[in-house]
Amino acid sequence: MKTVIPSISLIYCTFVTGICSEFSVTAYSKRLGRDVRSTQKLRGLRQCVRDCVDRGQCKAVNYDRESLQCQLLGDSITDLSQLMDDDSFNFIDVSTQSTGFPACTITCTYGVCVKISPGNEYCSVPACPMTYRYSTALNFCYTKVEVSKNFTDAYSYCKTIGCRLAVPSTMEHILFLREEFNAGYLDNDYRIGGQWDTEEGKWMWINGKTVFDDINLSLSDFEEIESSSGELIWSKEDDLSQIDTGHGKKFLCEKLAFCGEFSVTAYNKRLGRDVRSMLKLRGLRQCVRDCVDRGQCKAVNYDRESLQCQLLGDSTTDLSQLVDDEKFNFIHIASQGTMFWLKL
Incomplete structure (x- = not known):
């Protein structure tokens, strides 16, 4: 007999719109023990689910709460008896996330449409298929x-x-x-x-x-x-x-990100002023996204060793103003020709 999946929701918000979206943890303290296509290190739960959505053949994730590792799965299940007990993990079936990814009014040729709010929709296109190789730090x-x-x-x-x-x-x-x-x-x-x-x-x-x-x-x-x-x-x-x-x-x-490619303005450099916020355990791509999602963020310092993201209220195109620091990359947001979230 199949076990009924409980409806347990987690909520996340975008800072620009203030609109919240939900996704449901399918099973706590459980994981699927087969078809692990890729393991991403140092991910938050929200980023883990996003990474799965961004890859066309990912159907579910095992999220390790202790090590912050994200296992992207090429298979999923609705019968919870097939899951393994593991106190470290949560299991999320991405295909069942109807509340997090509501229906849109537009048609996406190469991806899935996501509705943020009425009149604010974008095409989420797989950034890196699961059959490809990927460097998080370099995007x-x-x-x-x-x-x-x-x-x-x-x-x-x-x-x-x-x-x-x-x-x-x-x-x-x-x-x-x-x-x-x-x-x-x-x-x-x-x-x-x-x-x-x-x-x-x-x-x-x-x-x-x-x-x-x-x-x-x-x-x-x-x-x-x-x-x-x-x-x-x-x-x-x-x-x-x-x-x-x-x-x-x-x-x-x-393969380039469909909704925009970004370039690092200066390697081994950082801007030493006007740090508005410090975000922990971020990939480089997520660091830039977090800045784009905040209206007054103009640049980021990204610490490659600790995976910390400094959101800056100021920026510069004069690289002589930057401080030498082998741990950091500096990215000037205004110089990025395209945006991550394509609003149609």
């Missing part, structure tokens, strides 16, 4: 394609799956890919979205930015890149290297 979501293609064909293929050729534009991205190689996920050299631009006379990313700007990446750090022609690859031997134009190569596709 970097990618997949490898184990078929060799030239630059043009690889570029087109990534576009057809809603991605772009990967742009690992900082040393932090390069080191993340190195960690992926060490973990056994990457096992080849892969084409990425950089090539020599004869008109500009420099290496350029496909997003129009310079590859080696001596801020994020320096050419002197990559000895294998010498000639002024060709295309860039991520190399398991040299991190970044080059190949001749026209050669086929396996490649990496990067």
Whole structure:
């Protein structure tokens, strides 16, 4: 006989609108012991549920209240007898959350519509599918394609799956890919979205930015890149290297957040004034979202070690005003070309 799921609701609010949404914990002190697709570290319960909603094939979560770990599940159940007893966990079946994600009046081609309030709706599109690899700190979501293609064909293929050729534009991205190689996920050299631009006379990313700007990446750090022609690859031997134009190569596709990509204004820097609020245990993406959700927040200092988020009432575009601090990234909100929540 199946156990009836109790209706136990948790409430969270957005600070801009003051509107509250609910979601229900399906079972306390229980977890589903199968089909764990991904484990996210240092998450609050609300962020855990959000992460599941943001990934198209996630159906439920196990939330570890003690370690603040979030297990994203590819399966779910309505029969609670299938759950395992575990005092550390709560289990949430995302598909049953009708109150948290009410019906909308708009149609979303690539995602699920979420109603915040009357006349205020947005499309929540999976930010990083569960079959992709994801770095929370970098907000970097990618997949490898184990078929060799030239630059043009690889570029087109990534576009057809809603991605772009990967742009690992900082040393932090390069080191993340190195960690992926060490973990056994990457096992080849892969084409990425950089090539020599004869008109500009420099290496350029496909997003129009310079590859080696001596801020994020320096050419002197990559000895294998010498000639002024060709295309860039991520190399398991040299991190970044080059190949001749026209050669086929396996490649990496990067999926950008549908409702906007943000860029870090300055790495290893922070603004030393006007800290309005300090939020604990935040990912970088959530830190920026929290700032966007607050009307008078103009920038954030993000502490990568403690995962603390400083919301700032002031900002600057003059980087000389920033304080050197290896733990922090600084993000100027007004310079972000697009917003996270697309209001239609």
